[in-house]
Amino acid sequence: MTDLDIRQPVIDDLVQIIEIEKNCFPIPWSQEIFLRITITKGRFQVDDDVFIIMKVLARQSYVIGYVIWEESVYEEHGHILNLAIREDERCRGNGSLILNHALNRMRDAGMRTCELEVRESNQEARSLYSRAGMVAVDRVKGYYDVEDAIIYAIEF
Numbered sequence: 001m002t003d004l005d006i007r008q009p010v011i012d013d014l015v016q017i018i019e020i021e022k023n024c025f026p027i028p029w030s031q032e033i034f035l036r037i038t039i040t041k042g043r044f045q046v047d048d049d050v051f052i053i054m055k056v057l058a059r060q061s062y063v064i065g066y067v068i069w070e071e072s073v074y075e076e077h078g079h080i081l082n083l084a085i086r087e088d089e090r091c092r093g094n095g096s097l098i099l100n101h102a103l104n105r106m107r108d109a110g111m112r113t114c115e116l117e118v119r120e121s122n123q124e125a126r127s128l129y130s131r132a133g134m135v136a137v138d139r140v141k142g143y144y145d146v147e148d149a150i151i152y153a154i155e156f
C-alpha cells in the first residue's frame with residue numbers, strides 16, 4: 001500500500017509499540033528501552049562506535065510494526081535485535097518490507113555483515129529471513145532457556 005511509511009519512532013507511538021511487543025514476545029523489552037530509543041530519535045548511541053537504530057512501519061499514526069538493529073561501525077557488523085509486526089497485519093509482506101529496509105540501511109551505512117538469533121520453533125520468522133537471503137549458520141544451545149537459537153547471517 002502506498003500510504004505506508006517507514007520512519008523514526010515518536011513519543012505518540014510508544015503505547016502501540018509496547019502493546020505489540022507484549023503481544024509478540026514472552027519476555028518483552030521494557031518500556032524504558034523503547035523510550036530511550038525514541039527520545040534519541042531512533043538512533044541511540046551505546047558506545048563510541050555502536051548505535052542502536054529503530055524504525056517504525058506505520059500508516060500515519062497507526063503503528064504496524066518495527067525493527068531494531070545494532071551497527072558496530074568499526075567491526076562493520078550489523079545485528080538485528082528485534083522485529084515485530086502487529087498480529088492482524090501479518091502475512092501481507094509487512095515483515096519483509098521492514099526487514100529489507102533494515103538490511104538495506106545497514107549495507108548503505110557500510111556494514112559488511114548482519115546476523116540475528118531466532119527461536120528454533122519460530123517458522124514464520126525463519127522463513128522471512130531465508131526469503132531475505134539470510135542463511136542459518138549456527139545454533140546456540142539453550143539460548144532461550146529450554147529452546148535453542150538459530151543464528152542467521154548475511155554478507156552484503
Ligand SMILES: CC(C)(COP(=O)(O)OP(=O)(O)OC[C@H]1O[C@@H](n2cnc3c(N)ncnc32)[C@H](O)[C@@H]1OP(=O)(O)O)[C@@H](O)C(=O)NCCC(=O)NCCS
Nearest residue numbers: 024083084085090091092093094095096117118124125127
Ligand atoms: C515474523 C514476523 C515479523 C513476520 O511478519 P509478516 O508481516 O507476517 O511477514 P511477511 O508477510 O513478509 O511474510 C510472512 C508470510 O506471509 C506470506 N505473504 C507475504 N505477502 C503475502 C501476501 N500479499 N499475501 C499472502 N501471503 C503473503 C509470505 O509468503 C510468508 O509466508 P511463508 O512463511 O509461507 O513464506 C511476524 O510473524 C511477527 O511479528 N512475529 C512475532 C514476533 C517475532 O517472532 N519476531 C521475530 C523474532 S526473531
